Amino acid sequence: MRNQKRLLALSFVSLLLFPGLCLYWTIYDIVGDSNRWNGTPIPAGNVEGSSDISPATESFESLDFGGFDNETGRSFDGRLIVPNLIHYIRFNKTTFTFVDYVCLRSAYIQQKPERIYLHTNVDVNNLTGRYWKWIQSEPDLYRRIVIQPIELPSEIFGQPLSDGWRLYHGSDIARIRTMMKYGGIYLDNDVYVVQNLDKYRKYEIAMGWDEGQFLGSQVIIAHHDARFLPLWLDTYQQYHADLWYYNAGERPTTEILHRQPELMHRVKWRFGVHMLMQDLYDSMEWPDWRLNQDTIHLLINHRSYLDPHFKEYPDFNDRNIQHYPYMFGQLARLVLPKRPSSATVRRYWNSTTVALDGIVNGQRSPDPTHD
Structure with missing residues (x-):
């Protein structure tokens, strides 16, 4: 037992004192003709540097998607065209909630991304909370995380964002810009990942778009050159500050996708962007949820x-989730790690200063499914 405690303490110290050793950057040098979809493979990028995390070799710096088939998708000798990067946007959020932690850990477990970007306007030294400390105490998870500074947008194409909805409209804009810059997998902070998402990484862009519904922007899997992304952003030339989901979902669906559905791989139901409240919080059984949802x-x-x-469980945490009887409890418990004793963690955090140098770069909707 004593040796186990010593080993745990050494692991914690190594994590905090040497975070720079745990994050690696890759640089892509793309060669060859990237403007053809005639069956000729495009060479993958060269990766400089090394890491025990898989390098981002399944990415291309620039692609012309003219004529691309988003029904079948495309890979090159098994190399996928969307990088295995996960993006979260966290405006004005200093604390990681239990649900934030559960969702992030579900993505880590299922996807094993090369990096997890937390795009935030919060200074890294102000990130706090029990579950942020839990993240830091897991070496393999923590070393994948990059804190990426980002400003909350205040305007779009010279038009000021809604005073009341600036945080949410700003997030809608930021996720489009983020995907245009990096590509990868964008997830809302309360999206739980059920299955590995690699099967969607062969498409130009894949999003949830259910029958008879507008586009759902809670999950975006895309190459940064996806043709839909700049067209989507351009719909904000006519920004409606008084309409909740007009620019984020309604207008791009009716004005772009209804006319050019080939621009996207349409995902129906499997991204779970529709109303699932009863299944999650009022049902003790949900048959085939693992098979039917990604x-x-x-x-x-x-x-x-x-x-x-809600009144019985106004907040979730790692203690009350153990006896929460509805389906979300099962989902959460599936991804929770075995924790060291609380006394060990408390003594550790009371005696250690977190070192973060080396990871730093750089009323609500009437339709609750769009959050």
């Missing part, structure tokens, strides 16, 4: 008025 939008910000058991 991700699930937890709608966590809407529980106060849609969850019939």
Whole structure:
């Protein structure tokens, strides 16, 4: 037991004192003709540097998607065209909630991304909370995380964002710009990843778009050159500050995708961007949820008025989730790690200063499914 405690302490110290050793950057040098979809493979990028995390070799710096088939997708000798990067946008969020942690860990477990970008306007030294400390205490998870500074947008194409909805409209804009810059997998903070998403990384862009619905932007899997992304951003030339989901979902669906559905790989139901409140928070059984869903939008910000058991469980944490009887409890418990004793963690954090140098670069919707 004594040796186990010593080993745990050494692991914690190594994690905090040497974070720079745990994150690696890759540089892509793309060669060859990237403007053909005639069956000729495009050479993958050269990777400089090394890491025990798989290098981002399944990415291309620039592609022309003219004539690309988003029904079948395309890979090159098994190399996927969308990088295995996960992106979260966290404006004005200093604390990691239990649900934030559960969702991030579900993505880490299922996807094993090369990096997890936390795009935030919060100074890294102000990140706090029990579950942020849990993230830092898991070496393999923590070394994949990059804190990427980003400003909350205040305007778009010279038009000021809505005063009341700036945070949400700003996030809608930021996720488009982020995907245009990096490509990869964007997830809302309350999206739970059920299955590995690699099967969608062979498409130009894949998003949830259910029958009779507008586009769902909670999950975006895309190459940064996807043709839909700049067209989507351009819909903000006519920004409607008074309409909740007009620019984020309604207008790009009706004005772009209804006319050019070939621009996207359409995912119906499997991204779970529709209303699943009853399944998550009022059902003790959900048959075949693992088979039928790849991700699930937890709608966590809407529980106060849609969850019939909200008063019994107004907040979730690692203690009350152990006896929470509805389906979200099962989902959460599946991804929770075995923790060291609370006394060990408390003594550790009381005696250690977190070193973060080396990881730093750089009313709500009437339709609750769009959060």
